[in-house]
Amino acid sequence: MFSLACIAFLAGYLWTKSSSDDEALPSFPPANATYTRTIVAVGDLHSHYPNALKVLQMADVVDSKGDWSGNVDYFVQTGDMVDRGGDTIQLYRWFEDLRVQAANAGGHLISHYGNHEIMNLIGDWRYVYPDDLASFGSIAKRQHAMSRFGWLGRAWAQNYSITTRLPLHPSLGPHDTDFEESSSTSGALSHAAISFVHGGISPTSNLLTPYPSRINAIGRSFVSRLHSRYPQPQPFPPGPYPGLPAGTTQEEFELYGSDGPLWYRGWAQEQETAAFCKQADEVMKKIGVRRLIMGHTPDLEQITSRCDGRVVIIDTGITPAYGGILSALRIQYALTPIAASSQLADSLEAVNATADDTSQAVLSINREKSKWNELEIVTAIYKDRKTLVAKSERVIEGNFW
Numbered sequence: 001m002f003s004l005a006c007i008a009f010l011a012g013y014l015w016t017k018s019s020s021d022d023e024a025l026p027s028f029p030p031a032n033a034t035y036t037r038t039i040v041a042v043g044d045l046h047s048h049y050p051n052a053l054k055v056l057q058m059a060d061v062v063d064s065k066g067d068w069s070g071n072v073d074y075f076v077q078t079g080d081m082v083d084r085g086g087d088t089i090q091l092y093r094w095f096e097d098l099r100v101q102a103a104n105a106g107g108h109l110i111s112h113y114g115n116h117e118i119m120n121l122i123g124d125w126r127y128v129y130p131d132d133l134a135s136f137g138s139i140a141k142r143q144h145a146m147s148r149f150g151w152l153g154r155a156w157a158q159n160y161s162i163t164t165r166l167p168l169h170p171s172l173g174p175h176d177t178d179f180e181e182s183s184s185t186s187g188a189l190s191h192a193a194i195s196f197v198h199g200g201i202s203p204t205s206n207l208l209t210p211y212p213s214r215i216n217a218i219g220r221s222f223v224s225r226l227h228s229r230y231p232q233p234q235p236f237p238p239g240p241y242p243g244l245p246a247g248t249t250q251e252e253f254e255l256y257g258s259d260g261p262l263w264y265r266g267w268a269q270e271q272e273t274a275a276f277c278k279q280a281d282e283v284m285k286k287i288g289v290r291r292l293i294m295g296h297t298p299d300l301e302q303i304t305s306r307c308d309g310r311v312v313i314i315d316t317g318i319t320p321a322y323g324g325i326l327s328a329l330r331i332q333y334a335l336t337p338i339a340a341s342s343q344l345a346d347s348l349e350a351v352n353a354t355a356d357d358t359s360q361a362v363l364s365i366n367r368e369k370s371k372w373n374e375l376e377i378v379t380a381i382y383k384d385r386k387t388l389v390a391k392s393e394r395v396i397e398g399n400f401w
Contacts, residue, residue, distance in 0.1 A: 025388055026377050028332045035400075037168055039331040040381075041076040041196060043295030043315035044114065047085030047132055049094065051318050051326060059328035059381050066094065068101035074166060074175070075102065078295040078314065079114025079198035079262075084321040086131035089145075096155055110175065111160045113219065114198040114296065115262040120146055121156075121226040123242040125235040139235060148227035157227070162219035162261050163197040163212045165289060168333040168376065171400040178210040179288025188396035192374075194331065195289040199296045200264035203283050207254060207261075211287035215261060222252040268297035268304065268313045277307035284310065290392075291378075293329065300324035302387075303380040309390025312378070328381045329389070336373045338395065370399050 029036045040059045045052045056062045060071045077095070082088050099109040116127065128142075136142035147153045166175045169189050179193070195201060201208065207215050225245050233242035244256065254260055270276055284290060295315035300322060304313040317324020374396050378389040 025379060025386055026375075026391060028375075028377055029334050030336045030373070030375060033334040033336045035169065035335040037074070037331075037333045038072045039074040039076060039166065039194070039333075040072045041078065041293055041314055041329045041331070042318075043078050043313075043327075044080035044298065044318065045077070045091060046080055046116070046319035046321060047082055047088045047091060047129070048319040048321075049087035049090045051320070052087075052091055052094075054383070055318060055326050055328050058326065058383060059330065061328075062098070068098050068105055068107065070105045070107065072107065074108045074110060076110045076164065076166065076196050076293075077112065078196055078293070079112040080116045080295060080315075081114070082120055083116045083127035083132075084129065085319050086129050086135060088132050089135050092152055092155065096159070099159060108175070110164050110166070110196070112164065112196065112198050113156070113160050113162055113223075113262065115256075117156065117160070118222075118226075118256060118262060121223065122244065123233045123235045123239075126237065128235075143232045143235070147232065148224075153227060157220075157223060161212075161216045162255070163195065163201070163215050165193050165195055165212045165287065167193040168331075169335065169400060176212055176216070178213050181209065181286070181288075188374075188398045189400065191284065191288055191290045192333075193289045194291045194293060195284070195287060196293050197261045198294060199260070199262045200267045200294045201261060201283055201287065201292060202259040202264045202266060203279050204259055205254070205261070207251065208283075208287055215255070218249075218251045218255050221249070222255055225252070263296075265297045267292060267294065267306065267311050268299075272306050277310070280307050280311050291331075298322055298324055302382075303327050303329055303389065305380075305389045309378050312389060326383045330379045330381055332375075332377045332379070334375045335400065336375070338371045338373055370397050372396050372398075372400075 040061050042055055053066055057064065060069055061075045063069045081091055095109065095111065102109045133139065133142060136145060144150045145152045148157065164175055165177065165179060167173060167177065169192050172189060172193060207218060225247060229245050233239065236242060244253070256262060258264070267280065280292060284292060291310055291312065293312045293314060297313055298315040298317040299313065300317040303316060312329060314327065314329050316327040318326055372395070374394050376392045380387045380389050
C-alpha cells in the first residue's frame with residue numbers, strides 16, 4: 001500500500017518531464033551555488049573499447065587521450081563490461097587506470113558486477129567471443145586472469161560491488177553509507193541519494209535492508225565462493241554447465257536468481273502505471289534513495305525514463321553486437337543559499353565587500369537561516385543531442401555542514 005509517509009517523502013518536488021532538445025536544458029551550476037556534485041553513469045559496454053571511449057569522451061569523463069578529465073565527481077558503470085566483444089583486457093585495464101587517475105584528482109570511479117561478470121566466474125562462457133578468448137591466449141590463461149590470483153579477478157574482488165547507494169550531498173556520508181530507516185521521517189536530505197545496480201532492485205527482494213551493505217556482503221561471499229573452487233570447472237561450452245558451487249547459500253541463490261539485483265528486469269519491462277510508480281516509490285523510501293538507475297535491459301534507441309525520471313534504465317546497446325546507440329546519463333546536483341536581498345546588502349556593506357566576497361557572505365547568512373534551494377538535473381547524453389530526463393527543485397531548511 002502506498003503510505004502517507006511515502007507521499008510525504010515525495011512532497012515538495014517539482015518534476016519536469018523529458019524535453020527533446022538542447023535548448024530546453026537548464027543552466028548549471030546556478031549562480032552562488034555553494035555545493036555541486038556531478039555524476040555520470042554508463043550502462044553495458046560488453047568488451048568494446050572504441051565505443052566505450054567515445055561514450056566517456058562525449059560525457060566529459062575522459063579527455064581526448066582517454067585520461068580522466070577531472071570534470072565529473074563520480075563516474076558509475078553498472079556492469080556487463082565483459083562478453084559479446086573482443087576488448088575485455090583493454091577495457092578492464094583502462095578502467096583500473098582511470099580509477100587511480102580519478103582518485104588522484106579527487107574523483108571516484110564506481111564499478112558494479114553485471115550478470116555477465118558472474119557468469120564468467122561460474123564458467124558460463126556462452127557469450128565469450130573467439131577474439132576475446134584469443135586475446136588471453138588460452139582457456140586456462142583466461143580462467144587464471146579471472147581467478148583470485150589473476151589481475152582481473154583481484155580487480156573484481158577489490159573494486160566491484162553489486163549495488164551502490166550514492167548520496168548527492170556529503171552530509172549523508174560517503175557512497176555506500178547504509179540508509180537507516182529511522183531517518184526516513186527526519187532530515188530534508190534523508191533520501192538525497194541514488195541507487196545504482198545492474199539488473200534492478202526488486203520490490204519482492206528479501207535482501208534490501210540494510211541497504212546497500214546486505215546485498216554487497218552477499219555479493220562478496222558469492223564471488224569468494226566462486227573464486228575458491230579448485231580446480232576451476234571446464235567452461236560451458238564446450239564442457240557441461242557448471243552450475244553454482246557446493247555450499248551456495250539461499251541468499252546467494254536469491255542474489256543470482258531472476259528477481260535478484262543482477263537479473264531483475266521488472267522496472268524495465270512491466271507496464272508503467274500509477275501502481276507501478278507507487279511500488280517504485282515504496283522501494284526508494286525503504287532503501288533511502290530518490291532514483292533507481294540500472295542497465296541490463298537494452299533499449300536500442302534511447303535511455304528509458306519511467307515515473308518522471310525516478311526509474312531510469314541506461315543500457316542502450318552501446319556495443320556493436322547489439323547495434324544500439326552511444327549514451328550516458330548525467331546527474332547534476334546543487335545547493336544554493338537563499339538570502340533576503342536586504343540582509344545580503346547589509347552584510348556586504350558591513351565588510352566593505354568586493355564581488356569576491358559575495359559567495360562567502362551569502363553562505364554566512366544562510367548558515368544562520370538554514371534555507372537552501374536544492375536543484376537536481378538529470379540529462380541523457382547522446383552523440384548528437386542532449387535530452388532532459390528530469391528536473392527537481394525545492395526549498396529546504398537545515399544545516400548541512
